[in-house]
Amino acid sequence: MTNKVVRLPPEVNRILYIRNLPFNLTTEEIYDLFGRYGAIRQIRVGNKKETKGTAFVVYEDIFDAKNACEHLSGFNVEGRYLIVHYHQ
């Protein structure tokens, strides 16, 4: 049986760059929001004027990151639509 080998495009990777994240989310809420898609390796949240509302979310598995990116792009969190890109 030859299963169709689905090659992931090169820009797909385990690190997502998030923008438009509400400022007041707790750590639990952030882990809950992103943890639904797979095991999380690390999350960095912007804590300065110029980085507030942005975050880097690192998944353990590249397919979980892809799944999260597809589902969370444009996802409404407290009235703000998340912008999700693969970290380059």
Next chain:
Amino acid sequence: ATPDLIRQYRYEKEMDERNKELTDDDLDELLPRDGYKILTPPPTYQPI
């Protein structure tokens, strides 16, 4: 080996590379430290 097997082998080797373990140092190289806080996972967090 058939072309399929070769393709499968190459694919798996590539995926191993793209999914290999990321150490904290790797992450520090890839991600900014300045302006960002590394969240400590909440005690309630259960990786699925």
